[in-house]
Amino acid sequence: MQINNDYLNIEAILKDVKFKEEKFLRKEEICQSILDYIENDKRKRLRARHFIMRSLATAAVAIVVFVTGAYWAMNTTVTSGQDVMAIVLPDNSDVVMQPQTSIKYNRLAWVFKRDLSLEGCAEFSVTHGSTFTVNTALGDISVLGTRFMVDVTSDELVVECYEGSVSVKTKAGKKVLTKDQKLHFDGEETTPGVVWPEFIEFENESLPVVLSKIEEIYDVVFADKNSFANIEYSGFIVTGDMEETLDLLSITCDIDFNVNGNQISIIVP
């Protein structure tokens, strides 16, 4: 026990005595300089973050300005003068513009969406691809890839479809035209029609049949046409010019016409 007590004694002594030591006199000062460092570093980081945010904001504004500028720079307007004008759009679609016609589109936006505005009359041959839209004051015409004609004035819209199908959206609703169909819109309602071939040929056809066709094409009425069933006609009629058609008939069949509005009477000389 003596041994153990002695041993414990020396540990107890070591625990009991104090070692000489200097006081930490500048404790508060050192603490403050550590905290100053931390606060200063935080402020620096905050400033750096603000700087980055400002730079990003500036870059964003610059990009917006650039894109907007590029967009405006890419705005394209084509106007035909006194002559028919043919142009090729960025997607290789062909447009034949009648005189006094104007087309507007944006070359940048065109990459994403085929979209143009039309005033006047133009025929489009559209390459296959995304929806191709012609915007007019009276309605929008959308197609995927086809050939069609649009003629728009301030109070009238005419759309003719030559190939494929065309969708026409107006105030009166949405109409789909297929090959050789036609649509007339007067600002209030739509009227369907037929696109005639340029010429129609007849061979030994009795005159009333030919006249009925002309009535259909030009929306006219021949008085007393059945009285001429004994006359036969071989040849063409044109669908774009009624006067020329009547001239052709009168020369071939030796008759004359008297046009009064949409009433036409037949005179045998």
Place this chain on the structure above:
Amino acid sequence: MLDEIIWKSVKSGDSDAFRDIYNKYSDEMFRYGFKLSGSTEIVEDAIQNVFINIYRLRNNLSQPSSLKAYLLGALKNEILMNCKQSQKRSEITEDCDISEMAGRYDFNLDLDPESLIIASENHQIKLDLLQSAINRLPERQKEAVYLRYYNNLSGQEIAEIMNINHQSVRSTLAKALNNLREELGVSEEILISMLIYFFTL
């Protein structure tokens, strides 16, 4: 507040948390550092660097098992590094008591005379001998004694600070007490029992 909780705030860079751990441990750090370097200036710089480094590296630091041991160990590294750098620059550093041999340094363990008187009355031992006995201890033994009996650190914590294993801490402490015992004229049997005691720590 618990060190674990404070550490979370330290990790988030909260300056109040730094003030808390500073107030809690800086006195002990100063005393230990002073015994290592013998220079107020070096210790103050080192303490400042320890806290600033914790702040700078806070995102990469994991929770130390003992914050006190971590701080004292970091302080020791700071001081030794400072001394090595001074020596490299071939500056005459009277402040710095580090030995030229790598990893060895002086550890000044002077007893407080006033407490010595009180202790000598309590323990009936020739305590004037104790100081000279302590002075003759190798530096590492002095350091271990100081950390164990003054800072009340566990063997594991001392091992961490002195960068040696747990086993070495026990044997270093045992050797230290052995040496003291010899100096104070105590028989060998006691030393054997002492060693036994340490190995059962």
